[in-house]
Amino acid sequence: MDDALNLVRRASEAALGEAPTSGQSPALQAVLDSHRDELVGLVLSALEQGGGRTREARADYFNSLVYREEENQYRVGRRQVGLTESEKRVLDLLWQAMPQPVSRRQLHQALYADGEQATIGIIDVFVSNLRQKLKLASGGRDFIQSVRGQGWALKPEYCRNRAAPGEEAGEAGRQRA
Structure with missing residues (x-):
């Protein structure tokens, strides 16, 4: 491209x-x-x-989840995904770990490391909200998979990296594996 x-x-x-x-x-x-x-x-x-x-x-290409580092935002095609700060932090952790699953406990520790008290069940709410927002933006695609006993992971086949300016042409559009 x-x-x-x-x-x-x-x-x-x-x-x-x-x-x-x-x-x-x-x-x-x-x-x-x-x-x-x-x-x-x-x-x-x-x-x-x-x-x-x-x-x-x-259609798959345009309905892929992309993180635009220069804008510090996630998009599905041209549509910006409106996220709360906590939802964005959860999605950041899933994006960085992709394709490996991230556990509920890991997400909770990353979000509440500063000592703020929140029940671990709040993570389920964040993941559920993320799923809904991503489905709305993509017309129904489920980007987050549940991995029994391990947590949640982004489906790498539905995500693509946007090459940063100056990157090699061969890196453009390459999926994160």
């Missing part, structure tokens, strides 16, 4: 009469970053017409 985005950047620079430089035009970079999902959709559509990905694969 990043190769396709680089091709779009070079074509845009050529169309604007800009000489290709080693650094990106800040305005062009901002536009490309803000429309990244749309550009990826266009590239996937072109690949689909050429025998590439199917419509279902494109």
